[in-house]
Amino acid sequence: MKAKFLLLTAYSFLQLPTPSSSLARLEPPDGKRYFSMWLDMDPHGAAEYPSTMNRRLAGAVGGGRNLNIPVFHFAQNIPIGDTLVGSRYPNQTNEALLKETGTNAGMIMTVYPKQGLEAITDGDIKALAEQLKGYEKLNISVWLRFAPEMDGE
Secondary structure (H helix, E strand, O other): OOHHHEEEEEEOOOOOOOOOOOOOOOOOOOOOOEEEEEEOOOOOOOOOOHHHHHHHHHHHHOOOOOOOOOEEEEEEEOOOOOOOOOOOOOOOOOOHHHHOOOOOOEEEEEEEOOOOHHHOOHHHHHHHHHHHHHHHHOOOOEEEEEOOOOOOO
16 A cells, blocks of 8 residues: 555544443443544545545455455535635545445544634534534444644644
8 A cells, every 4th residue: 555545543542431331432442442544535636535445455455355444534624615725625524435335434524623713603513513413314423523733734
């Protein structure tokens, strides 16, 4: 696999004690980690997509066996219609790309407030909530990362 086609991210989620013996929703069992992949889906470059990556992975290291990535990383701007010049990220995450894999893959969804927090309206938050509700109806597990680089870019 060529590194320029994908950004590989392994996430380790901190195991916090829970008041009961049951796990929280989407919490991995003790000693387990989620593995995710953030693909370069830039439509102007050599784009990779979840379904093609699963096939490539099976051919490269799986000996033809199905090896499916359980979680894919996507990013979008808020407001959803934000079309800032030079943005690499699509206006809205495309859940159809996950469904094309034929698996129950989840997503880590990063939301960038590219125009700053002040530009986000109640309507923008409601639209994001509706979008997430739609993923829940489609049985897609979502981990939301909101404004992770507020002190960076």
